[in-house]
Amino acid sequence: MSRKLPIVVLSVVVVLSCSMLAWAQDLWNYNVFPYDYEKFVYEVINYTKSWDWDTDEEIITEKKSIQVTELRKLDGENHEVTQSFTNVMESEKLFNELSFLGGLSGLSLLMSGDWFAEMMFVGLWAADLDLEVGNTMQTFDGSRVRVVEEQTVAGVKGYLVRKSIRETDDEGNRVDILTSEWVIAPNVGWPLKLVMYSEGEVVSSMTLIEYERR
Numbered sequence: 001m002s003r004k005l006p007i008v009v010l011s012v013v014v015v016l017s018c019s020m021l022a023w024a025q026d027l028w029n030y031n032v033f034p035y036d037y038e039k040f041v042y043e044v045i046n047y048t049k050s051w052d053w054d055t056d057e058e059i060i061t062e063k064k065s066i067q068v069t070e071l072r073k074l075d076g077e078n079h080e081v082t083q084s085f086t087n088v089m090e091s092e093k094l095f096n097e098l099s100f101l102g103g104l105s106g107l108s109l110l111m112s113g114d115w116f117a118e119m120m121f122v123g124l125w126a127a128d129l130d131l132e133v134g135n136t137m138q139t140f141d142g143s144r145v146r147v148v149e150e151q152t153v154a155g156v157k158g159y160l161v162r163k164s165i166r167e168t169d170d171e172g173n174r175v176d177i178l179t180s181e182w183v184i185a186p187n188v189g190w191p192l193k194l195v196m197y198s199e200g201e202v203v204s205s206m207t208l209i210e211y212e213r214r
Contacts, residue, residue: 030126032189033071033079040190041210042067047203064088067206118180118196131159131186142166143179151183153192154208158185 044065052059066086071079125139129147136146148160160183164176178200183193194206 026130026132026186028126028129028131028184028186029189030123030184033073035071035213036073037212037214038071038189039210039212040067040069040208042069043205043207043209045205045207047201066209118194122182122191126184129161131184133159139163144176151192153183154211156185156188156192156208156211158183158188158192 044067046063048061048063049058050061051057065088068082068084068086070082072082073079121139121141125137125145129135129137129145131147133147133149136144138144143163143165145161145163148162151158151160160181162178163180163182164178166174166176169175178197180197181193181195182191184191188211190208191206192208192211195202196204
């Protein structure tokens with residue numbers, strides 16, 4: 001008996017360790033960057049509406065930019081972060097829009113308004129959502145989050161998550177209004193894709209087009 005006991009205990013420890021590892025892989029480690037090097041390249045698209053007085057119609061303008069973020073772990077407490085933004089600007093507007101602080105202004109634009117609120121809000125529910133197709137959860141503001149299906153973005157396998165809020169329409173029926181869609185992967189700290197909606201239309205999107213880590 002004295003010889004068998006340590007073997008039994010060791011077996012239990014191994015099983016528990018494997019179970020904890022499997023459980024951790026079912027959650028999204030939002031804003032966690034454990035690797036020595038990671039590179040995120042996003043295509044960011046914003047849509048704005050304006051009125052064309054010549055055609056007397058509402059037009060939608062699409063503005064694209066590329067955001068590149070590189071993270072290098074220096075030691076246990078520090079990362080070296082490099083960010084760049086590539087935008088298309090009208091030549092006649094360069095004087096007003098171009099700045100040697102372009103990176104900071106680009107980050108400010110990216111993380112303003114709805115973008116900023118959504119990225120801040122995700123930290124409140126991400127750690128509690130089990131990434132299994134069909135799972136749902138209710139957030140504190142009344143929104144409903146649902147894992148819809150598996151998707152692959154930039155070669156990374158993730159899960160499509162839809163966030164909606166339930167409202168009552170003019171006829172008294174309860175309907176779900178889609179507010180955003182996320183594609184997230186358990187082992188990638190930032191979303192693979194984020195799409196924002198307003199009144200059923202896409203107003204902005206952020207899609208990972210290149211990802212590298214080592």
